[in-house]
Amino acid sequence: MMSSLSTMLTCHWSARRIQRYLDADPAALLEPGEVQRLEAHLATCEKCAAAAEEYRGVRRALTRWSQRRMPAPAITARVRLAAERLMAEDAG
Numbered sequence: 244m245m246s247s248l249s250t251m252l253t254c255h256w257s258a259r260r261i262q263r264y265l266d267a268d269p270a271a272l273l274e275p276g277e278v279q280r281l282e283a284h285l286a287t288c289e290k291c292a293a294a295a296e297e298y299r300g301v302r303r304a305l306t307r308w309s310q311r312r313m314p315a316p317a318i319t320a321r322v323r324l325a326a327e328r329l330m331a332e333d334a335g
Contacts, residue, residue, distance in 0.1 A: 250288070257284045257291045265298050 263271045264281050273281065285292045 253284055254288060254291055257281055257288070258294065261285075261291065261295050262298060265295065265302070 260273060260277060260281055264273055264278065285295055
């Protein structure tokens with residue numbers, strides 16, 4: 244019982260710090276002791292490690308999304324014009 248309560252409290256403590264740990268935001272850095280404690284917990288807790296990996300996946304997706312290039316405006320205009328012509332033909 245005490246072990247599961249201790250684990251539950253450690254998971255709660257960790258969950259409140261995982262995002263700050265992964266962001267490494269200079270305005271919200273964890274203390275070195277907190278980093279060590281969190282890393283030790285992530286190494287042994289599948290649930291918290293999965294949460295950390297999910298956050299990493301979101302970050303990767305957002306990074307890829309922000310690096311996407313938009314098509315040239317001229318190409319967009321040509322595609323729009325072609326679509327309008329097709330819709331006009333179908334309507335007529």
